[in-house]
Amino acid sequence: MLVELHIENFAVVERLRLRFHHGLNLLTGETGSGKSIIVDSLGLLFGGRASADFVRSGTDRARISGIFDLPESPAIRALLEESGIALEENELLIEREILANGKSRAFAASRPVTAALLKQISPWLGDIHGQNEQQQLYDATSQRGILDDFAAAQPAKDAVAVIFRAWKDCDRELDEITRREQEQLRLADLWTFQRKEIEALDLKPGEDGELENEKRVLQNVTRLNEHADAAFTALYDAPESALAQARTAQRRVEELVRIDSQLTEVADILKPALIALEEAGRTLRDYLSHLEADPARLETVETRLAAIDKLKRKYGPSIDEILSFLAGVQAKMRTVESASELRAAIEARRKKLAVEYEAAAAKLTAVRKQAAGQLEKRVEHELEALAMAGTTFRVAFSESQWTEDGRDAVVFLVSANKGEEPRELSRVASGGEVSRIALAIKTCVERERPGGTQHLLVFDEVDAGIGGEAAEAVGRRLKELSRGYQVLCVTHQAQIASFADFHYRVEKKESKGRTVATVVELEGPERTKEIGRMLSGQRLTPEALLHAEQLIRAGSLS
Incomplete structure (x- = not known):
């Protein structure tokens, strides 16, 4: 919904601020007064092409801004957030600035944006139907959306969309599998080499520490033998060895205990000491018996340690990390081996979803085609009341590529003359005819939809070439x-203006020697006078005023 429109130095408008409301807002004024300037300015806010001709003579730039109350829609919020635009209580400020050299700038929520983005946003701002606007009614996607609104096809569309998105997810998964396969095939030879290289050593956790100790022993056999023999002699083998002296001490203590039992504790302490000395001696003797130089074993140990160090430099500083790296490589190779199974499973699911999509899309097509026949009849009936009797309106179907909206391409075809083959709306209808066709279609759709959206609809020249009963019919619709x-x-048309909820008169005045367009909201007698003027021309007659009062009274009851 358009809340407020501000125009500055645009064509013959010097400065203008208008507030609009829910309901029917009508703009009237004499021919050439500048009524279409309002429509043109909205077209620019919707992303239309800017021109230096729009800039008021003698000024360096024109500015247009509009405040829109947007509907609750995740789609528009996502679109705005992608561009870094935040909504404040669903209100969005759109601005265009046109320089005298023809260049222009656009803003949304005070952030610079492109006119292309404004075009993307415009479907949530409103629709403009007029001779100088690129009509959304001409767009095939919009036409299909109109048909879906009339058909109440949302449940069927939702069913199709859910299946389509799942089907597309399969495509993305297959693409990812292909990408991974290509990457894995490139690395497969490397992984195979790494796995074989690590597995060939048959590593054991902690093995490197044991080998390092064995290496030190084998490198120092002579020193070890010398020190171990000296220790064994001092502890066990010499006449005055530690063990011999400990035994002597034990005998002396035992004699003491026989006399004084208080020394029993000393005897108890010496017993395990003797056992420990004997055990240490035996251990040293066994150690010496096995201690011998083994150059071949030393070479074997050094060779294996060198091989382990080589793996450490490549795969990790410890055997645990090397084994962890091996586990990762083995997992990757299992993934390569299982990719074909995963691909087959996804392809099977994709094939099943394709069958489901075909069925759901066929149901949606059936809903659309059934509604299309009804829409054709109702639009033609509406057009007859809008002074376009004999107009043929058709909804043509063709099959398109799969989308989440189904597989139907929908085109509205029109023939305004009997005997003429219906053709695309953009090729056969004038601006006024398009406005009336849009009015007819929107009226038919609205009758089928409970509640309202307060979406902005702008009609320019909807009354072109009509009057009397046809104008009244347009007003009612x-x-x-x-x-x-x-x-x-x-x-x-006075008959149309009489139905207004809010009536604005556009007029030109002279100010400081220049023409300026102004807009005034009319109420009460002023509104009656304006409609009377529209009925009688410049000379306002009592009869015209009476007729105007009757029209307003009748319009207020509609």
Whole structure:
């Protein structure tokens, strides 16, 4: 919904601030007064092409800003967040600045953006239907969306979308498997070499420490033999050895205990000491008996340690880390071996989802085609009331590539003349006709949808070439449409203006020797006078005022 529009130095507008409301907002004024300037300015906020011709003569730039109350929509929030734009209570400020040299700048929430982004945002801001606008009604995707709204097809679309997204997930998974396979195939030879190199050594945790100790022993046999023999002699083998003296001490203590039992504790202490000395002596004797130089074994140990050190330099500073690296390589190779099984499983799931998609898409197509027939009849009926009797309206279907919205390409075809083959709307209809066709379609859709969105709909030249009953019919449909939308309409017809909830008059005045367009919101007698002027022209008659009062009264009851 458009809350406020501010225009500065744009065409004949010097400075203008307008507040708009829910319901039917009508702009009237004499021909050439500048009514379409409002529509043109909105077109720029929606990402339209800027031109130096828009800049008021004698000024260096034109500025347009609009405050929009956006609907609750995860899609628009995601789009804005991607561009670093934050909403404040669902309100969004859109701005365009056009320089006198034709260059322009765009802003959203005071952040610089591109006009292309404004075009992306515009579907959530509103739709403009007029001769000078690139109509969303011309867009095939928008046409399909209109048909889906009329058909209440959202449940069927949701079912298709869920399956489609799962199907696309399979594609992404298969792509990832292919990418990994290519990477793994490139590395497979390396992994095989690494695995074989590590497995060939048959490493045992802690082995390197044991080998280092054995190496030290084998390198120092002579010194070890010398020190071990000296220790054995001093402890066990010499006449005055520690063991011999300990035994002598034990005998003396035993004699003492026979006389004085208080020394029993000393005797008890000496017993395990003697046992320890004997055990140490035997151990040294056994050690000496096995201690001998073994150059071949030393070479074997040094060779294995060198091989282990080589692996440490490549795969980790310890045997534990080397074995961990081996486990990782083995896991990667298992992944390579299991990739074909995983691929087969995903392809099977993808094939199943494709069958499910075909079924769900077919149901959605059936819903659309059934609704299309009804929409064709209702739009033609509406167009007959809008002075376009004999117009043929058709909804054409063709099959497109799979999307989460189904596989249907939908195009609205129109023939405004009997006997003419219906063709695409953009090729056969004038601006005024397009506005009335849009009005007819929107009216049909709105009748099928409970509640309203307060989405902005702008109609320019919707009353071109009509009058009388046809104009009244247009007014009634705009009024009906405004119950679910915010409608902004430029009109020359009193019959249409009488249905307004909010009525604005656009007029040109002279100020300081220059023409300036102004906009005034009309109420009460002023509104009656304006509609009377539209009925009678410049000379306002009592009859015209009476007729205007009758029209306003009738419009307020609609």
